[in-house]
Amino acid sequence: xxDMTKSDLDVSTAKIxxxxxxxxxxxxxxxxxxxxNVNILDKVVTAFIGPSGCGKSTFLRCLxxxxxxxxxxxxEGKITLDGQDIHDxxxxxxxxxxxxxxxxQKPNPFPKSIYDNVAYGPRIHGRTSSKAxxxxxxxxxxxxxxxxxxxxxxxxxxGTGLSGGQQQRLCIARAIATNPQVLLMDEPCSAxxxxxxxxxxxxIDELRSQFSVVIVTHSMQxxxxxxxxxxxxxxxxxxxxxxxxxxxxxPSDPRTESYISGRIG
Amino acid sequence: MTDISAQPMPSQSAAASIMVxxxxxxxxxxxxxxxxxxxIVAIVFSLGVLAFMLFTIFNDGISAFRQAQLTFPVTIxxxxxxxxxTRDRNTMAKVTTFSYTKVLNNSIVAALLDKxxxxxxxxxxxLGEMVSKSAPAxxxxxxxxxxxxxxxxxxxxxxxxGRIDGYxxxxxxxxxxxxDSNVSPAQLDLADTLRDAGILSLGxxxxxxxxxxSSDLRPETAGLGVAILGxxxxxxxxxxxxxxxxxxxxxxxxxxxxxxxWTDIIEVNISNLAAVPSIVFGILxxxxxxxxxxxxxxSAMVGALVISLMTLPTIIIASRSAIRAVPPxxxxxxxxxxxxxxxxxxxxxxxxxAPGILTGTILGxxxxxxxxxxxxxxxxxxxxxxxxxxxxxGFFDPATAxxxxxxxxxxxxDPAFLERSSGAIIVLLVFLVIMNVTAIILRRKFExxx
Ligand SMILES: Nc1ncnc2c1ncn2[C@@H]1O[C@H](COP(=O)(O)OP(=O)(O)OP(=O)(O)O)[C@@H](O)[C@H]1O
Ligand SMILES: [Mg+2]
Numbered sequence: 113x114x115d116m117t118k119s120d121l122d123v124s125t126a127k128i129x130x131x132x133x134x135x136x137x138x139x140x141x142x143x144x145x146x147x148x149n150v151n152i153l154d155k156v157v158t159a160f161i162g163p164s165g166c167g168k169s170t171f172l173r174c175l176x177x178x179x180x181x182x183x184x185x186x187x188e189g190k191i192t193l194d195g196q197d198i199h200d201x202x203x204x205x206x207x208x209x210x211x212x213x214x215x216x217q218k219p220n221p222f223p224k225s226i227y228d229n230v231a232y233g234p235r236i237h238g239r240t241s242s243k244a245x246x247x248x249x250x251x252x253x254x255x256x257x258x259x260x261x262x263x264x265x266x267x268x269x270x271g272t273g274l275s276g277g278q279q280q281r282l283c284i285a286r287a288i289a290t291n292p293q294v295l296l297m298d299e300p301c302s303a304x305x306x307x308x309x310x311x312x313x314x315x316i317d318e319l320r321s322q323f324s325v326v327i328v329t330h331s332m333q334x335x336x337x338x339x340x341x342x343x344x345x346x347x348x349x350x351x352x353x354x355x356x357x358x359x360x361x362x363p364s365d366p367r368t369e370s371y372i373s374g375r376i377g
Numbered sequence: 378m379t380d381i382s383a384q385p386m387p388s389q390s391a392a393a394s395i396m397v398x399x400x401x402x403x404x405x406x407x408x409x410x411x412x413x414x415x416x417i418v419a420i421v422f423s424l425g426v427l428a429f430m431l432f433t434i435f436n437d438g439i440s441a442f443r444q445a446q447l448t449f450p451v452t453i454x455x456x457x458x459x460x461x462x463t464r465d466r467n468t469m470a471k472v473t474t475f476s477y478t479k480v481l482n483n484s485i486v487a488a489l490l491d492k493x494x495x496x497x498x499x500x501x502x503x504l505g506e507m508v509s510k511s512a513p514a515x516x517x518x519x520x521x522x523x524x525x526x527x528x529x530x531x532x533x534x535x536x537x538x539g540r541i542d543g544y545x546x547x548x549x550x551x552x553x554x555x556x557d558s559n560v561s562p563a564q565l566d567l568a569d570t571l572r573d574a575g576i577l578s579l580g581x582x583x584x585x586x587x588x589x590x591s592s593d594l595r596p597e598t599a600g601l602g603v604a605i606l607g608x609x610x611x612x613x614x615x616x617x618x619x620x621x622x623x624x625x626x627x628x629x630x631x632x633x634x635x636x637x638x639w640t641d642i643i644e645v646n647i648s649n650l651a652a653v654p655s656i657v658f659g660i661l662x663x664x665x666x667x668x669x670x671x672x673x674x675x676s677a678m679v680g681a682l683v684i685s686l687m688t689l690p691t692i693i694i695a696s697r698s699a700i701r702a703v704p705p706x707x708x709x710x711x712x713x714x715x716x717x718x719x720x721x722x723x724x725x726x727x728x729x730x731a732p733g734i735l736t737g738t739i740l741g742x743x744x745x746x747x748x749x750x751x752x753x754x755x756x757x758x759x760x761x762x763x764x765x766x767x768x769x770x771g772f773f774d775p776a777t778a779x780x781x782x783x784x785x786x787x788x789x790x791d792p793a794f795l796e797r798s799s800g801a802i803i804v805l806l807v808f809l810v811i812m813n814v815t816a817i818i819l820r821r822k823f824e825x826x827x
Contacts, residue, residue: 181712183636210715220706222725232724233714283710290714 129154135189148350159335160328162345168328176212177205213292219279221271229271233290257285258311276303297327441800444582445537449488455528477513498563509536511598539597539793596793607776614681623692631700651690659751674756675775688741695737699730732823739816749780
C-alpha cells in the first residue's frame with residue numbers, strides 16, 4: 113500500500129456515470145445483495161473488494177443487466193446510466209451491454225480465432241466499414257491488453273489455445289474493442305502472472321482517460337494501486353464506499369478495517 | 378461379485394513399507410481384475426453374437442448378388458416378331474411376349490445342336506423352361522427399342538430359371554428336383570453340361586440392385602431398385618422435415634423457453650414420444666395422413682411423415698443435449714459484448730452444438746431407415762412394379778422401402794426369395810454403415826476445427 117501515486121488523483125470533480133439506488137438481488141428466495149447504494153464516477157476506477165461470496169460479481173452483473181440471463185435472479189432497485197434508468201422498458205439490455213462492457217471472472221474466449229474473438233464486437237455493432245479499419249481495432253485492442261506481441265503472429269490460431277492468462281487478456285481486448293463507456297472487470301488478474309498483472313493495471317489506468325472502469329479484486333494492493341474509489345462489500349451489504357486512500361488508511365467501519373488487515377475474509 | 382467398497386484402509390501403523398503390499402491392497406487389485414474380466418467377457422460375447430449374425434446373413438445373402446445366366450445366340454425370327462414385315466414399332470408391339478418365348482426356345486435348341494450337346498432326356502419344352510420367364514419380355518423390349526435387330530442373330534444373356542439358379546447355389550438338389558413339378562433331375566444334369574459348355578455361367582447380378590420386385594414365379598428377376606429408391610426418398614424427406622423442425626424446437630426449448638411447468642410437460646412428452654412403439658405411429662399415420670388428409674397410400678411422402686413423427690423426438694433430444702453441452706460461459710461472453718440472444722445462438726451456440734446435432738440426426742435417420750412396422754400399416758408393403766417418378770411428384774407415387782422388402786421377401790414361400798431377403802439385409806446394412814461412418818467423419822471434421 114505504498115504505491116498510491118495513481119490513486120492520489122483528484123476525483124472530486126468527476127461526474128456520476130452510473131448510480132445504484134437501493135439495489136437488492138435475490139437468487140430464488142435467498143437474498144444476495146441488500147440495499148446497495150453506490151455511484152460509479154466517470155473516468156474513474158472503482159474497486160470492489162470483499163470476501164468471497166459477498167456479492168461483488170452479483171452487483172457487477174447488475175450494472176450491465178447480465179443477471180437478466182439468470183432465470184432465478186431478481187433485481188430490485190434503480191440503476192441509472194447517465195441519469196437514465198437501465199431497467200426502463202425502452203432500454204434494450206443488448207444495447208446496454210455494448211455500452212457497459214464486461215470481462216468475466218473466468219476467461220471465456222470464443223472457440224474462434226484470436227482475430228475473430230476481438231473483431232466479434234465491432235462486427236456485430238457495425239463499428240467498422242472496412243477490413244483495414246477492423247484490423248486496426250483488433251491491433252490496438254490487443255496492444256492495449258498487452259497481448260499483441262504474443263498474438264501478432266498467430267491471429268488466426270484459436271483463442272482457446274492460449275494460456276489461461278493470455279486468454280484473460282484476450283477477453284479484455286475483446287471487451288475494449290467494442291469501445292464501451294463503462295468497463296466491468298471481474299477479477300481480471302486472478303489468472304495472470306505479476307508481469308501481465310502490471311501490464312493490465314497499466315491498461316486500466318490508461319483506460320480511465322476514456323471511460324469508467326469497475327474492477328473486482330481480491331488483492332488489496334491492486335485495489336490500492338489502480339483505483340480512486342473503493343467499495344467494500346460484506347455479506348451482501350455495501351459496508352463502505354469512499355476514496356481509496358481513505359478506505360485503506362482510515363476506514364470508517366470496523367468490518368472494513370478487519371478485512372483489510374486480514375482478520376475476516 | 379465385484380466389491381469395491383468398504384475395504385479396510387491399509388493400516389498406518391507398524392511403519393508400513395510401501396514395498397510390501399498390504400492385504401487390503403491385494404483384495405482391491407483382485408476386485409479390479411475381476412471387474413475387468415467381466416467387461417472383457419461381455420464384450421467378447423456381444424462381438425461373438427454380432428459376428429455370428431453377420432456371418433449367417435452374408436452366407437445366405439451374398440449369393441443374391443450372383444445369378445445363373447444363359448448366354449447364347451438368339452435369332453430374331455422376322456416371321457414371328459414382325460409378321461407384317463413393316464418393321465414399325467407400333468405394329469410390332471402387337472406381338473405378345475408369348476411369341477418371343479418361341480423365338481428363345483428355338484434359339485436355345487439350336488444353340489445346343491450347334492455345340493453338339495446331347496439333349497435326349499430333356500424335351501425342347503423343358504429346355505425352354507430352363508430360361509427365366511422374364512427372358513421373353515427382355516428380348517421383346519430390346520427388339521422394340523431397336524427394330525433393326527429383326528432378322529439378325531444376336532448373342533444375349535438372360536437369367537436362368539430360379540430353380541436352375543438355386544441348383545448352383547445349393548438350394549435345389551436332384552433329390553428335391555425329383556419331387557418338384559417345376560424342375561426335373563434331367564434338367565439339372567443338362568444345366569451342368571451347359572455350364573461346362575460355357576453357355577450357362579454364374580455371374581455378378583447388377584439387376585438385383587436395379588430391378589423391381591417380381592411375382593412368385595420368377596424370383597430370379599426380383600430386385601431392390603424400387604426399395605432402394607423408396608428408401609432414399611424416405612431418408613431425404615425425413616431429413617428435410619425433421620432437421621429444421623427438430624433443431625428449431627431444440628433451440629427454442631433450450632435457449633428461449635421459460636423454464637416452467639409447461640416446458641416440463643413438453644419435455645416429458647417428448648421423451649414419451651421417443652418411447653412410443655412404432656406400430657402406433659403407423660396407425661396414427663394411417664388415420665391422419667391417408668384417411669384424413671387423403672394423401673396417396675404406399676407413397677414415400679406418407680411414409681416419411683410417419684417416420685418423421687418417430688424420428689423428431691430422437692433428434693430433439695440429441696440436439697437439446699448438444700446445445701446444453703455448450704458451456705454457459707460462451708453465452709455470457711457473447712451477451713457481454715452486446716450480442717443479442719439470436720446472435721449468441723447462431724454465431725456461437727449452434728456451431729458448437731452442430732457436431733452433436735449432426736450425429737444425433739444421422740443416428741436418428743439410421744434408425745428410421747430400418748423402420749418397418751409403420752410402413753406396413755400405410756401400405757408400403759404392397760407389390761410395386763414400377764419405379765416411383767422423379768421428385769417432387771414421385772414422392773407421392775407408390776414405393777416400397779428396404780426393410781419392408783426384407784420382410785415381404787422373407788414371407789414368400791419360394792426359398793429363392795429368402796436368399797434375396799438376406800441380400801436385401803446386406804444392402805440395408807451397407808446403407809447403415811455408410812450413414813454411421815458419415816456421422817463419425819462429419820463429427821471429426823467439425824470437432825477438428827478447434
Ligand atoms: N446463479 C446463482 N444462483 C444462485 N445463487 C447465486 C448465483 N450466483 C451467485 N449466487 C450466490 O450469491 C452470492 C454472491 O455471489 P457472487 O458471485 O456475487 O460472490 P462474489 O463476491 O463475486 O464472490 P467471489 O469473490 O468468490 O467471486 C453467493 O452466496 C452465491 O452463492
Ligand atoms: Mg465473483
